Amino acid sequence: MCRPLAIPKALGYTDAEDEVRPMSSEEKARILRAIWREKMHVEPRALELSPSHVSHSYEHVWQPAELLLVDLETLPAGLLRFWQECSRGHVVFTHQSSGYQPGPQPWRDGTLESVCYLSLTDLHEDKRTAMLALSNLLDHLLGSKAREGDPWLSDGSGANAALREVGVRFAQVFALGYGQAELGARTAHDYLARTFWMYLHEPDRLNALDPLVFKLYRNTLLREEFWQARSPA
Numbered sequence: 001m002c003r004p005l006a007i008p009k010a011l012g013y014t015d016a017e018d019e020v021r022p023m024s025s026e027e028k029a030r031i032l033r034a035i036w037r038e039k040m041h042v043e044p045r046a047l048e049l050s051p052s053h054v055s056h057s058y059e060h061v062w063q064p065a066e067l068l069l070v071d072l073e074t075l076p077a078g079l080l081r082f083w084q085e086c087s088r089g090h091v092v093f094t095h096q097s098s099g100y101q102p103g104p105q106p107w108r109d110g111t112l113e114s115v116c117y118l119s120l121t122d123l124h125e126d127k128r129t130a131m132l133a134l135s136n137l138l139d140h141l142l143g144s145k146a147r148e149g150d151p152w153l154s155d156g157s158g159a160n161a162a163l164r165e166v167g168v169r170f171a172q173v174f175a176l177g178y179g180q181a182e183l184g185a186r187t188a189h190d191y192l193a194r195t196f197w198m199y200l201h202e203p204d205r206l207n208a209l210d211p212l213v214f215k216l217y218r219n220t221l222l223r224e225e226f227w228q229a230r231s232p233a
Helices: 025-039 063-072 077-085 120-125 127-144 161-176 188-201 203-209 211-219 224-229
Strands: 040-042 090-094 099-107 110-119
Touching: 025 040, 025 063, 025 077, 040 063, 063 090, 063 120, 077 127, 077 224, 090 099, 090 120, 099 127, 110 120, 110 127, 120 127, 127 161, 127 188, 161 188, 161 211, 188 203, 188 211, 203 211
Parallel strands: 040 090, 090 110
Antiparallel strands: 099 110
């Protein structure tokens, strides 16, 4: 039996039972609108080139992005702000496969840096696959602000001091091997993506599978107070 990893109270991490002061809904809505404007892009023929049953399921080409914003409302406003303030880390809605590609990616007459491609088909039929790609983007953002060639949070890194502590703890938890076979996670990147999804959608299962990573998310990345107390980059 491994000793649970300590969460430092000095950085503002508290037990889950403590009350979290909620961010105002207006502030979170403002951040989401900024992410919509600055980070989300739709390939012009994405609907047309998707299977007909997929294209007919959406009222217009921007509806997948509108639906994604609803999903993003479950994340802490501080995490969303961190993403919005970073110059890298874009989402492109496409008819092609979902996936995350670090570094400059062609877009119209220029480039976007570090892009998560979200398949309209995946979003319609297999949202988990699409959201794993988005988790990869967030992993790289939190690790090094998504700089090409630089480490991800799950590699044991962090874009600031508080996030580096989280990254180190995540690497320690991953090294224990809990849940990797059950989740089909061969790498730390895979494990963060799958467990992050599970925390949001199957928290009881994750807590049973790996209580250490569950507690780490609960007390840091997915807790508003962590972001309120985090040090600047």
